[in-house]
Amino acid sequence: MSIRSLVAERRVIICCGSGGVGKTTTAAALALTAARRGRRACVVTIDPARRLADTLGLAGLTDQAAEIDPALWAVGGPDLVPGGSLSALMLDTKSTFDRLVTRNAPDPEQAARILDNRFYRNVSGALGGTQEYMAMEKLHELHDEGGFDLIVVDTPPTRHALDFLDAPERLLRLLDNRIFRLLMTPTRVSMRVASVAVQTFLHTVGRVVGSEVVDDVIEFLRAFDGMEEGFRSRADAVGALLADSGTAFVLVTSPRRDAVEEATFFAERLAEDARAIAALVVNRVHPDFGGADPTGLRATATALAAATDAATDTAARRLGIAYENLADFRAVAILEREHLAGLRGRTADTVYVPYLAHDVHDFATLREVGTLLTDATA
Amino acid sequence: MEVARFCSSSRVMIVAGKGGVGKTTVAATLAVTAARAGLRVLVVEVEGKSGLPAMFGAPPLGYEELDLAPSVRARFLTPDAALVDYLENHGMRRISRRLAASGALDVVATAVPGMKDILVLGKVKGLEAGRTADLVIVDAPAAGHAITFLTSARGLLDAVRVGPIRTQAQDVVDLLSDPARCQVLLVTLPEETPVSEVVETAFAVEDRAGVALGPVIVNQCFAALPEGVTADVDAIRADAAACGRFVPEREAGDLAAALAFRAERHRLQRAQVDRLAERLPLPRIELPFVFTPDVTRPQLDLLADALATGIGAL
Numbered sequence: 001m002s003i004r005s006l007v008a009e010r011r012v013i014i015c016c017g018s019g020g021v022g023k024t025t026t027a028a029a030l031a032l033t034a035a036r037r038g039r040r041a042c043v044v045t046i047d048p049a050r051r052l053a054d055t056l057g058l059a060g061l062t063d064q065a066a067e068i069d070p071a072l073w074a075v076g077g078p079d080l081v082p083g084g085s086l087s088a089l090m091l092d093t094k095s096t097f098d099r100l101v102t103r104n105a106p107d108p109e110q111a112a113r114i115l116d117n118r119f120y121r122n123v124s125g126a127l128g129g130t131q132e133y134m135a136m137e138k139l140h141e142l143h144d145e146g147g148f149d150l151i152v153v154d155t156p157p158t159r160h161a162l163d164f165l166d167a168p169e170r171l172l173r174l175l176d177n178r179i180f181r182l183l184m185t186p187t188r189v190s191m192r193v194a195s196v197a198v199q200t201f202l203h204t205v206g207r208v209v210g211s212e213v214v215d216d217v218i219e220f221l222r223a224f225d226g227m228e229e230g231f232r233s234r235a236d237a238v239g240a241l242l243a244d245s246g247t248a249f250v251l252v253t254s255p256r257r258d259a260v261e262e263a264t265f266f267a268e269r270l271a272e273d274a275r276a277i278a279a280l281v282v283n284r285v286h287p288d289f290g291g292a293d294p295t296g297l298r299a300t301a302t303a304l305a306a307a308t309d310a311a312t313d314t315a316a317r318r319l320g321i322a323y324e325n326l327a328d329f330r331a332v333a334i335l336e337r338e339h340l341a342g343l344r345g346r347t348a349d350t351v352y353v354p355y356l357a358h359d360v361h362d363f364a365t366l367r368e369v370g371t372l373l374t375d376a377t378a
Numbered sequence: 379m380e381v382a383r384f385c386s387s388s389r390v391m392i393v394a395g396k397g398g399v400g401k402t403t404v405a406a407t408l409a410v411t412a413a414r415a416g417l418r419v420l421v422v423e424v425e426g427k428s429g430l431p432a433m434f435g436a437p438p439l440g441y442e443e444l445d446l447a448p449s450v451r452a453r454f455l456t457p458d459a460a461l462v463d464y465l466e467n468h469g470m471r472r473i474s475r476r477l478a479a480s481g482a483l484d485v486v487a488t489a490v491p492g493m494k495d496i497l498v499l500g501k502v503k504g505l506e507a508g509r510t511a512d513l514v515i516v517d518a519p520a521a522g523h524a525i526t527f528l529t530s531a532r533g534l535l536d537a538v539r540v541g542p543i544r545t546q547a548q549d550v551v552d553l554l555s556d557p558a559r560c561q562v563l564l565v566t567l568p569e570e571t572p573v574s575e576v577v578e579t580a581f582a583v584e585d586r587a588g589v590a591l592g593p594v595i596v597n598q599c600f601a602a603l604p605e606g607v608t609a610d611v612d613a614i615r616a617d618a619a620a621c622g623r624f625v626p627e628r629e630a631g632d633l634a635a636a637l638a639f640r641a642e643r644h645r646l647q648r649a650q651v652d653r654l655a656e657r658l659p660l661p662r663i664e665l666p667f668v669f670t671p672d673v674t675r676p677q678l679d680l681l682a683d684a685l686a687t688g689i690g691a692l
Contacts, residue, residue: 019520020398049571119489127488157397157520160427173481174488204469205486210541213489254398255671258429287639290632307621315620318607322614326636328669335671357642359570 001248002349003279004374007034010278011246012139012151016164018262019157021254022283022353024048025360025369027154028056030250031086032073032363033370038081039149043088044138046131046156051361056088063092065142073363079371087148089138094124096134096141104230113223119216127174129167131156136168136238143241161251161266172235176228248278253343255285255336260343267346279349281373282340286333287354289326294334297327351376379692385412388561389506390514390553391592392528394583395565396575397520400597400665403673403681404565405517406433407665410682411689412513413449420511421452424498424519424527428454433673451511455501457494461487464497468542490543492530499531499550506559525579528554528562528587557590565595566654568647568664577657593661593692596651600644600667609638663688 006013007030015027024045031043042065048058057068065087073086098115105111114120124130135153142151155164206214241247249270253263267277304320307313344350353372360369385408393405402423409419423430423439431439434446441459443451461483466472487494505514518524531550538544553560562583566576576594583589603609611634618625625633654662665684668677 018397020396050574051571122488122491125491127484170481170484174484201470201482204465205489208465208468208541209486209490209493209543210538213538217485217489256398257432257672258402259398287635289636289639290628292629292632304621304623312621314606315617319614319617319621319623319625321604321607322617322633322637325640326633329636329639332669332671339671355643357646361571 001278002374003030003250003281003351003376006030006248006250006278007150007374008037008039010150010248012143012153012241012244013248013250013278014139014153014155014242015250015252016155016161016266017252018161018259021252021256021259022281022360023157023252024052024154025366026250026252026281026283026373027152028052028088029360029366029369029373031088031150031152032366033374034150034152035084035086036074036077036080036367036370038083040083040085040147041087041150041152042142042148043086044135044142044151044153045088045090046135046154048090048154049361051359053090055362055366058088058090063089063095065089065148073367075363077367091131091135091138093131093134096138097124097130100134100137100231100234101227104227104234106226110223110227114220117216117220117223119213119220123171123174127171128163129170131167132164133168133171133235135164136242137234140234140238140241161262162269165266165269168235168238172228172232175224175231243273243275249275250279250281251277251343251347252281252283253340254283255339257339260339264343264346267343271346277347279351280343280347281351281353283353284355285352286329286336288333289329292326292330294327294330297323297330301327379689381411381686381689382415382417384689384692385415385417385513388557388559388590388592389512390502390516390560392516392518392560392562392589393565393595394518394524394527394562394579395520396524396572396579399565399567399572401520401565402429402517403433404563404595404597404665405515406430406673406678407681407685408515408563409450409452410447410678411685412515413447414682414686417449417512418510419450419513419515420505421446421450421515421517422455422502422505423452423517424455424457425517426454426456428517430517433678434675455498457487457498458483460497460501461494463501464546490534490538492526492534493543495527495530496534496543496547496550499527499553500546503549503553506553525582525586528583528589532587551588554587554589561590561592563592563595565597567598568596568650568654570650570653573650573654573657577654580658580660591660593663593688594654594658596654596662596664598667599647599651599664600640602644603637603641607637609634609641661692663692 013030015023017023028043031041034041057066067085067087074080101114102111139151139153142148202214251263251266253259270277301320301323304316307316351373358365360366393401395401405421409421412419421430428439430452431437431446436444436446439452439454441454443453446452502514502516519527531547534547535551564576564580566572580591584591611630614630614633663685665681670677
């Protein structure tokens with residue numbers, strides 16, 4: 001499906017890919033495009049660069065979606081359709097988690113015991129997977145509360161694109177820790193045996209990291225007891241939302257080997273779940289410069305360098321440099337496209353976004369990127 | 379500065395920077411440069427799945443040291459493995475698969491934030507002390523994690539009063555704060571956001587981790603067009619005529635466009651390098667743009683030449 005259609009019709013777009021490929025700017029550009037086409041759009045960012053954050057009005061961290069003044073972005077151009085709105089938020093992992101705890105706790109006292117617990121406070125910071133889980137939780141909140149036609153979600157800038165799909169399970173596993181349940185309430189003999197192993201484990205851990213730390217953990221798990229189910233069912237609801245036909249995955253990459261590799265793994269994983277990448281965005285692509293074979297160009301450069309006639313020497317030198325330069329860029333353009341060949345076959349719609357002369361952090365440049373994404377033909 | 383002297387100035391060099399700037403390439407380049415200068419090098423990869431061995435045409439890394447090139451070896455040192463090792467060395471019997479799969483290890487790591495990072499650095503310290511390599515290059519984790527990677531140990535010293543993990547943290551702080559033992563090389567690109575981020579990271583690392591910063595490596599720099607060469611179609615046609623060479627219309631356009639692209643990128647990059655120089659008073663070494671999306675041995679050799687030149691100019 002073309003990106004233009006995705007922006008016009010889907011309810012959720014998730015931008016995936018490894019870190020450093022331009023996911024955040026892509027997500028912001030898609031949301032802006034939707035807003036300019038008359039939809040009420042919201043972009044959820046994770047770790048935006050400062051200037052982009054300022055543009056989107058994210059300086060005042062509230063973790064709630066804040067609408068951006070249309071006077072700033074709904075300007076200029078024939079592509080503007082009335083009725084749209086653009087909102088943005090920067091994910092605050094801790095607040096989102098706190099809110100989830102408060103909502104799932106049977107009473108305010110239990111919620112307070114958890115929120116004050118030192119181990120709990122570490123979880124949102126230290127545990128890999130919490131940020132991914134909370135990004136999805138935030139999506140769920142926004143989707144439920146309504147008010148948006150389109151929610152575009154940026155994903156955390158990890159090296160491994162798949163962390164986004166895999167990581168939330170780590171949090172759930174931590175909260176649903178059966179080993180500690182065994183410790184708390186061993187009822188059958190077999191479980192008591194396992195409980196001894198757990199006791200030993202805790203004892204050793206206590207010696208290594210300090211017993212007060214272990215006490216914090218146990219206290220947290222006691223306080224959390226009974227709430228894991230709420231978290232699990234919430235996670236299932238998010239899973240359903242991701243699988244919904246109104247949700248699209250847009251894979252973002254650059255021509256770099258590691259980014260393409262990560263993107264490929266991601267596409268393969270989605271395929272395992274019988275899901276497809278709706279579109280592929282390749283950022284920072286070098287221009288084609290005409291399509292000539294670099295070998296021929298280098299041969300010309302060499303021939304020119306060999307010119308010995310003093311009269312034409314300088315001209316030959318300059319021309320040789322021009323040919324060598326073109327050969328270099330042709331070589332990189334060819335290799336980039338070769339690199340991407342495997343990935344392109346996985347989706348109908350691929351958009352190449354060229355190296356831009358400037359950073360993308362204001363509405364004018366975001367609009368430029370949005371146009372590149374939606375006007376490109378596959 | 380003489381290359382061998384620079385490569386021996388710290389026994390551990392941590393290569394850090396945000397995702398996408400080319401840390402792994404720089405780590406590999408530094409390894410080749412140091413090996414050429416006569417040092418035995420060990421590269422440590424901290425995140426699983428690394429592009430490093432492919433650059434040398436070698437198979438994937440493991441926990442045993444693997445030869446990548448003469449005098450260059452490499453291995454993984456992942457946080458999860460470091461944690462398992464540590465617990466097993468401190469009274470835990472072999473960590474059963476069941477225990478690991480249950481998430482119990484996550485509980486331990488989460489209970490002490492930064493523990494895994496401290497254990498990784500603790501193992502690096504062990505490698506440094508073991509002296510099997512003259513230089514240990516650590517390819518640090520990407521993104522903002524570099525800062526927490528380096529600051530965890532100090533944080534832990536504040537939080538935990540006694541116990542073996544505290545001792546470990548102290549050892550790491552000792553390693554990081556001694557320039558003869560350790561320095562951090564920040565890597566960036568000559569582009570607006572990467573420059574802003576490296577400046578921020580540099581100040582944070584210096585303030586909060588107390589670690590010495592080596593020169594900043596600016597990656598993927600385009601060279602200026604040589605003297606007299608301009609991106610002008612007419613000039614190209616004139617030169618072609620002067621050489622008696624026929625250049626088709628379209629090709630002349632392509633030649634000019636490619637030159638213009640390079641000139642423009644160079645101009646933008648210079649502005650950013652100037653900006654970096656203004657905001658961050660650290661020496662810089664520039665590495666050239668490599669005209670392949672992959673870096674393999676021939677490119678590493680070119681980059682190593684450039685690094686040696688840059689070091690020489692320090």
